[in-house]
Amino acid sequence: MPSEVSIAGGAQDLGRVVEDLKRELQARNQELAEARARQAGFETENARLFKAEQTRTQELKESLEYQTAISGVLGVISRSPNELQPVFDSIVESGLKLFPDAAVVIALPDGIAIRAVAVSSADPEGSQALRRRFPVPLSRDYFHGVAILDRRIVDVPDLADPPAEMLTGAQNGLATGFRAHTLVPMMQKGIAIGTLGVFRRAPGPLSDKQIALLQTFADQAVIAVENARLFEAEQARTHELQESLEYQTATSEVLNVISRSPTDIRPVLDAVGENAARLCDADNAVIYRLESDHLRQVASFGQFATTSHPPEGNRIDRQTVSGRAAFERQTVHVRDLSVEDSEFPQGSAHARRDGHRTTLATPLLREGVPLGVILIRRMEVRPFTDRQIKLLETFADQAVIAIENTRLFEAEQTRTRELRESLEYQTATSDVLDVISRSPSQSQPVLDTIV
Numbered sequence: 233m234p235s236e237v238s239i240a241g242g243a244q245d246l247g248r249v250v251e252d253l254k255r256e257l258q259a260r261n262q263e264l265a266e267a268r269a270r271q272a273g274f275e276t277e278n279a280r281l282f283k284a285e286q287t288r289t290q291e292l293k294e295s296l297e298y299q300t301a302i303s304g305v306l307g308v309i310s311r312s313p314n315e316l317q318p319v320f321d322s323i324v325e326s327g328l329k330l331f332p333d334a335a336v337v338i339a340l341p342d343g344i345a346i347r348a349v350a351v352s353s354a355d356p357e358g359s360q361a362l363r364r365r366f367p368v369p370l371s372r373d374y375f376h377g378v379a380i381l382d383r384r385i386v387d388v389p390d391l392a393d394p395p396a397e398m399l400t401g402a403q404n405g406l407a408t409g410f411r412a413h414t415l416v417p418m419m420q421k422g423i424a425i426g427t428l429g430v431f432r433r434a435p436g437p438l439s440d441k442q443i444a445l446l447q448t449f450a451d452q453a454v455i456a457v458e459n460a461r462l463f464e465a466e467q468a469r470t471h472e473l474q475e476s477l478e479y480q481t482a483t484s485e486v487l488n489v490i491s492r493s494p495t496d497i498r499p500v501l502d503a504v505g506e507n508a509a510r511l512c513d514a515d516n517a518v519i520y521r522l523e524s525d526h527l528r529q530v531a532s533f534g535q536f537a538t539t540s541h542p543p544e545g546n547r548i549d550r551q552t553v554s555g556r557a558a559f560e561r562q563t564v565h566v567r568d569l570s571v572e573d574s575e576f577p578q579g580s581a582h583a584r585r586d587g588h589r590t591t592l593a594t595p596l597l598r599e600g601v602p603l604g605v606i607l608i609r610r611m612e613v614r615p616f617t618d619r620q621i622k623l624l625e626t627f628a629d630q631a632v633i634a635i636e637n638t639r640l641f642e643a644e645q646t647r648t649r650e651l652r653e654s655l656e657y658q659t660a661t662s663d664v665l666d667v668i669s670r671s672p673s674q675s676q677p678v679l680d681t682i683v
Contacts, residue, residue, distance in 0.1 A: 324352035
């Protein structure tokens with residue numbers, strides 16, 4: 233009996249132990265599940281953080297590439313303030329690094345057409361295919377025309393499914409082998425002066441960030457264009473000031489010669505011819521004086537100066553450039569005098585013989601009356617500028633001043649000589665009358681004085 237009680241108590245104790253073990257096992261399992269859940273959360277968070285770090289690293293890498301590309305272009309701009317082509321080439325090459333599977337093109341309007349001025353592609357055949365599609369008309373039938381005329385970004389993700397109004401441009405683009413086009417206008421003071429385009433083999437749009445980057449490159453191209461314009465404008469202004477100084481100096485020199493040679497016209501005409509040839513960049517200058525109805529060469533400078541070359545035109549007519557300038561009393565400018573069908577038969581014959589081409593003549597006019605002609609020539613076909621034509625007319629005016637000064641001086645000398653002769657005549661007459669008054673009854677003294 234006691235043994236049965238003991239066994240029953242032991243079984244109860246064993247049952248409690250088993251229950252305790254079960255509860256402990258359940259608790260352990262719960263803790264393990266919670267630990268696993270926390271581990272999964274850690275792994276998820278780690279993956280998220282890792283991915284975020286990768287994204288951030290990629291963004292930093294792209295930003296560094298963008299900044300490097302932009303910095304490179306700005307460096308080229310600073311080294312080439314007056315040259316556009318190196319800047320355009322740098323922009324498309326930098327763009328190609330950021331869009332390696334694409335082609336990058338800068339195009340500028342030229343009258344009624346648009347021309348590609350820089351093309352870069354990893355595929356030489358792709359570059360050639362793009363170049364062959366230019367020039368294109370400056371019209372809204374083409375993507376470049378839309379971007380320039382409407383001053384807006386043109387982004388066509390798939391040329392096989394273009395907007396209806398861009399069908400012609402899409403067909404033109406598909407012929408190059410590219411499926412997607414994005415064009416950004418190059419804006420300067422509200423005017424589109426060109427486009428920067430990215431052409432891709434695979435269809436699909438560019439991201440906002442990529443379009444913003446293209447806009448930055450387009451802005452850099454505009455900076456380069458403006459820099460070149462300002463540089464050229466400053467150079468032109470400096471050149472004009474330098475020319476003006478040279479012209480004023482030459483004018484002053486001629487006037488000085490005029491003041492030093494009031495009675496000798498030859499030094500003045502020599503100075504006029506030399507300065508006209510030098511400042512108008514001519515190979516030869518000749519000055520003719522009008523004598524009756526003929527022109528006679530009186531001064532020359534440069535080529536032909538020491539030869540037996542006769543005056544270009546003898547008569548005042550339309551057969552020669554100088555003759556026509558005197559006949560019509562106006563400047564005559566001939567682009568190429570040596571052509572066979574020239575309207576100056578005699579002058580053209582001389583030009584073919586001596587080799588001069590572009591010819592300019594202006595008459596020496598005093599109150600509308602021709603006194604002569606000044607003529608300059610070039611051995612090449614290179615027309616004279618409006619500024620050079622005006623300068624030659626100024627030299628003609630100076631030659632007229634010299635001629636008129638000489639004429640007035642000679643007239644004054646003639647008048648002085650006539651007055652002196654008259655005075656001598658009056659003095660002689662007075663002497664005879666005085667003798668007559670002193671010798672009223674003697675004729676011999678009067679006769680002696682007359683003799």
